Amino acid sequence: MSKLKQSVTKENVVQAILVADTFEDEFVPISNNLPLCLFPVVNKPLIDYTLEFLSLGGVEEVFLFCCNHVNEVKSYIRKCIDEAVGWTLTMKVQIIVSESCRSFGDCLRDLDAKGLIRGDFVLLEPGVISNINLLPLLKKHSEILQNDKGAAITLVFQESALGHRSLCPQDESLVAYNNKNRVLFHKKIQKSRDKKAVFPIFQEIFLENSSVSIQHNLRDTHIAICSSSVLPLFSDNFDFQTKDDFIKGLLINEEILGSTIYCHILKGSDYGSAINNWRMYQAISLELKNKWVYPIVPPTKRNRVIPEDSIYSLSSVMGLNSTMYRSVIGSNVTIGEGVKIQDAFIFDNVHIEDDVDISLSVIGPGCVIKKGAKITVGSILGQGVIIDENVFVENTLVQNRPSEDVLAQPEDKIGEFAYRLRACEDEEDLNVDRILAQKFSRLHIHDESYECEYDSENELSDSSEELSHTYSPPPDDTKLFFTEVIDSLTRGYEDKLPCDNLILEVNSSRYAYNVTLREVNYNVIKAILIISQKLPSGTQYFSVMTQMLCYFSPLLKNYIKNEAAMVDCLQAVEDVAISESDLKDKWIIFLLKYLYEKDFLNEESILKWFATLKEHTKLHTQVKPFASWLQEAEEEDSSEEDESE
Amino acid sequence: MTIPAEFQAVVLAAGKGSRMLEFTSGKPKCLLPIGSKPLIWYTLSKLQKSGFTEVIMIVLEHQKTEIQSAIDIEIEKNTLNIKIDYVSVLDDKDDLGTADSLRLKEIQEKLKSDVLILSCDLITDVDLSGVLNTFRKYNASVTTLFFHSQNLEHSVVPGPKSKFKPEKDLIGIDEQNNRLVFLASASDFEEQVPLATNLLKKHPNINIYSTLVDSHVYVLKNWVIQYLKSEDNFMSLKGELIPYIVKRQLSKVPKSTDTNVSVVNTKDSNDIFSFAVEDQLEVDIREASPYSYHKGNLGSTYSDDPIRCYSYIAPKGSIGVRINTLPAYWNINGKIHEIWERVSNQTEMINKSQTAEIKSNQIDDKCIIWDEAKLFEKTSFKNSIIGAKSTVNSFSRVFNSIVMNNVVIKEKVAIENSIISDNVVIESGSKIKNCIIGNHHQIPEESEHINEILTEALMHF
Known part of the structure; x- marks a missing residue:
């Protein structure tokens, strides 16, 4: 036994777990045919950025946990190794497949059973893009562990101004931590988008610590440094489905589980974020384009940056009098004449005919958009959708075949290869939270909406000025x-x-x-x-x-x-x-x-x-x-x- | 015509020392001896060092002469050089709050500029320029000075053993710009502290301290004084007015305060925002300012709030104590030799007054003997303070104690670790250990007391 232990410490390989699937239908319908990790982000698959970050960050072994579209992911990784892409030189990627897993928690339980993880490790949720060096964080975590044996996890946050495009209102949270960076309170505000006038926090938190920082402007980077106790904790508490469940459970049952949470806040040029919905997809694409994540940058060879903040692949063709604004065009896209594209993402092999108007939308791979069609405000077109001439599509999810859902209605048909998808109503109970969440996760339409709410909230609590905690x-x-x-x-x-x-x-x-x-x-x-x-x-x-x-x-x-x-x-x-x-x-x-x-x-x-x-x-x-x-x-x-x- | 001063200083010295009545009844709190000086001296000399030449001092009517003469002694000795404008208040009401005393007509008439308010019980080595500059820098409405709590424990506090529990405040400060955004006493809440959402939105990065100590040094814009006049409900600054302003700064300005004057006059004349009106120049300056209020936020400077509270936290390791409790008083006296240089603004420490009549030869270096004290032969003193005009007769010893003014200690008395207030007479042969003896108390011959409070004033406890 001791021999084994010795050999393990000798290796001392820096390990990371990367869960590839979101287990949510945020990216439907495009994710029906394409796994999130292969989504093109400024014309490079998302997973490429993540793996490049991990290898630059000092990780030597990655366990890539896949539940869907396994073959595509496998063949992509193999292709990268064959082409000797940068990260393959310093890092080993192991793909772990389990199609029975239904949540993030399930994946970690599965990994715990496999016993592959040896010590502290880096845990990534799907879609992470970052440029931080992980080794200092791992070192810091092990120092914390020496003082606090129960330290289970160090969450990595990044400061971000409220209302900034990259701080998804859905991820808005309130974190309280003491001067040792121990997290004492963590609450996601967006979960209910509630307009509570007050946030009650237990007073003992303040009295037990000489100073407590309360931050409301943090963005979860979805990167965490974990102690070896994390996987067993997931196994012991089968109700932990997500990382949020884990944090909540640990904070509530601190005494029972004997585990504590720490946080690290990124400053300066460090960048961390994760694509977990379309809004973040848009925000991160823009930031990648503008080199905020340096040295992680989008490919420059095959792309052309054109004025008005757009990028398009050289293999694409654009017709006369067509304009583009803050958009990304994939490869082999043909664009006709007089086309207007604004704040849109066009995936590969799309064919756009003349006089089409696309704004704030995502066009999935292989779509065809016929003459004069208009696609606006948060529409998402799945793979192979064909939009007929002069059709108007607004704020809808469209896929190329009829929905198998019982609730599907005949008028959902927009064209022969275009069917409206009902994302919310297929749930039995009509969940308002979900609708709201969905609404907020769509592409970002400037900042107006946020500001308005901010003001109205102000007014709300104004009237209840005197005794705000009795506010009804x-x-x-x-x-x-x-x-x-x-x-x-x-x-x-x-x-x-x-x-x-x-x-x-x-x-x-x-x-x-x-x-x-x-x-x-x-x-x-x-x-x-x-x-x-x-x-x-x-x-x-x-x-x-x-x-x-x-x-x-x-x-x-x-x-x-x-x-x-x-x-x-x-x-x-x-x-x-x-x-x-x-x-x-x-x-x-x-x-x-x-x-x-x-x-x-x-x-x-x-x-x-x-x-x-x-x-x-x-x-x-x-x-x-x-x-x-x-x-x-x-x-x-x-x-x-x-x-x- | 004279140019009005930028700040007017007001010292609140009408307090009764209600937290240490054992030895403050019958004596102005501000005259308690700390080392070789009365308590008030430390505040006045701090003001003098910060460049104030005039100070308004609020005192109780019946204590005025006593305080005045004590201060005049210091002025004569040339250890103080500051003009004091005494404003006396009658002691007819039960308790005159700190805010109440600022509402007095006499004070209101005198205050024309922004105001620096201090209590008389502060001992610190922190320069006042820090808090004044914070006020200037942000053009603040209110600025407060906080200390990190410090452990000055020295030796066993006299009197019956009791657990001293300090009052805790919860103080929320915006980490990026020192703005004071939350102020409440921990006892205001039971289990949970409710934080307003608009507070968290406006100030996304707050630090909440539970160990900071409020120095009761406040810099106030003049309008705050005006506002106080119209608002009768506030009793104290610390407990009510300042927390109220801190809270109101977050609320939205009621519309049309400056454009439509008639609305202001008729409707909300008592609303705080009708006092906190910035003049056009201030508004223009604020609007033209590129100062980024929060990192990454392109919103307007100070989010357009006309009321702004700020705080200055004294650097760690500095000294800052309010002498408002028995332990604080006891501990500061025990440490006064160590910290004298830092808190006295380089005044020379005179251990033994010229006018004292000292015949004893057993006095250690740590003893401080005030004016006209009389120490007979064959007495012994260690680490003690002997107040003015006090007499200690032969064969008595005083160790580790504070003896205030006009005390008579007869022969063969042993005093250890005690506080003896003014005008006490201790008859011969008594033994006093760990006691507090109140004003005018008489200790009969051959009595022995340990860990007691001997005073008339405490009858009602």
Whole structure:
């Protein structure tokens, strides 16, 4: 035994574990055909950057854990070794395959069982791109271990200004650590995108440490230095699915597990980040292009950098009068004339015909986009999609074959090789968090949205100035309330329960979650509208919807009592109309007309609301005819309107 | 016409020393002997060193003469050269808070510039320029001075044994720019400390300290004094006013304060923001400034906050103590020889007053004998302070003790490790060890006391 131990220490090889799969459907539909690690990032496969970073960082042995598309990854690695790519000279890459693993935690448990890891090691989550030297970090970690036997993991963070494109709001977290860099508190804020006015932190954290740093501007690099105890910890706690679970579990059960967490904060020219959603894909591509990750840089040989911050592969052809802005064009792409490409990523072998307009979108490999098509705002096209002439695609995921999902609807078909993919609704429970998360993970549309929220939040807590900790409903509860209302109403509608019972139910949930009256109004209306979305579509749709609204009318009557409630109701209509990408045509007009005719809404509030809508948006154009009809009616018959008020 | 001073200094000396009533009842706290000087001397000489020639001092009416004469003695001795403007307050109310005393009409009329406020009980070697410069640098509304807590423990504190538990503050400072963003007493919270989200958003990198000590040195913009006048609810600076301002600096400015004057006058005239109005020049300067407030943030300088609180943390290893508790008082006196040079601004330490009548020959170097003290033959002193006009008769010894003014110690008395307040008479043959004897107390002949507090003032405890 001791002999074995000696031989192990003698080797003292620096090891790293790289998990290649995300186990989430962030990158659907492109990830259906292409593993994340082979995604081109500024025309080089992602894994190339990661491996180059590891070898420059001092790692000698990498365990690459693969669950999907194993053969592609294997052959790519083999190709690299054959071509003697830089990193192959100093580093050994072992591919470990297990198709049964369903989470990050499973992979680590599997590795623990294999017993390949000997000492401290570097742990990478999928998609890491960085330029840091890992050896000093490993050394620091082992020094910490000498003072604190329970030190399990050193998380590596990078400072990043709030609202910066590379600080994904989804990853926004609050970290508190003491002057020895021991993490005392860690919470992901985005998980619920909650607007809590306060963050409670246990006071003992402050009293036990002379000073505690609280940072809100940290970006998780998804790199961690681990002690050998980490893998057994995953094995012992089978509920640890992700690294976040691991951190949370360790902090909560510090005494039971006897393990502690440390952190390291990158400063200066050190860079670390991970591509775990499209937003980060965009941000990191831009930073790679601008050489922020030096010496890790995109390939320069086969690429041409053109003005306006774009890069395109030399093997691609671009037609006359075509413009590009902040975009990356892969190899063998043909672009016709008069094409506009802005903030877009075009993968290999794409064919774009004349007068196409692409912005803030990702075009998967082998797509064909025919003349005059327009693809905008966070659309993702999977492999081999063909978009027909003059088709308009906005904020949708598109794949080249019909979805096998039961929920798939005939109108999801955009073209013969283009089908809309429903990413959120295939979940049984309609999870608001997920929708939000999805929304935020799409390509980044400048900073405006963030700033607005920041301001409104400010205002929120302003009004609650005096005693901010008594500030009422934590939005978490509001969301729970919302899901509960949806449940109640769906069940009520299916079983045709009397509406009075539903009102009782809603009110009792209201008190259980301590939700304000206005939020109740808003959420009930929103719930009804969301349910209306799930009705079977077809010619019968509107008559079924009328029936449904009729059924719910006692509820509507109960909650839309005054002007303020009407405002809330319209807000709900607006939010649903904007967030639901595939509304039936005329849905909104139909709804507004119904609510108006049944006297739930009056002209004045509708017109007021209409005035707040931004012009030239889809919603605005949809509502416009109705609003102008109302205006005319008002002019003709103003006396009656006074009465109805 | 004279140019107004940049800062006006106000020393708050009307405190009663409520945390150490055992020996401060009947004597102004600011005159407690520390080494060879009364406590207030240290603050005044610090101000003098920082360039102040005038200081406003708030004292209690009935203590005014006593304090004035004590300070005049120092001025005569030429160890102080500063003009003092006494403002006396009546002692009719139970407790006049520190904020209350600044609200006095007399004070309000005198304060025309920005104000430096000190308490009378500070002993430090930290230069005041640090906190003043922080105030200047950020054009701050409020600037505070903090010390790292330091261990000055010296020897057993007299009196009954008790566990001394210091009050802890939670102090949050933006690591990148010294902005003071959170200030609360640890006792304000039970289990959890709620941190406002807008605080975390605005200041993404905060350090929260639990071991810093507030020096009660505050630099305030003049508007804060004006604001105080209109706001009756604040009793103390430390407990209420400063935490309130620290909190309000994060809130958004109510709109149209400067454009529409009538709104200000009618609606929110008591709102803090109607006082904290920057003049156009300050706004222009701030807007033109390229100063990056947070690394990587291209937002406006100071995020356009008109109220800004900053803090200056004294460098580690410096001395900074407030003499407001018995242990603090005891420990500083025990250490005064070690730290004298650092806290006294290079004034010469006079161990034995010229006017003292010393016939004893058993006095060690660490003893400090005040003016007109009378020490008879065959007395013995070690490491003690003998106050002015005190008398120690033959065959008595005083070890490790503080004897204040006008004390009479008869023959064959043994005093060890004790504090003897003013006007105490100790009859012959008594043995006192680890005791605190209050003002005007009389110790009968042949009595023995160990670990006791002997005073009338403590009856109500």
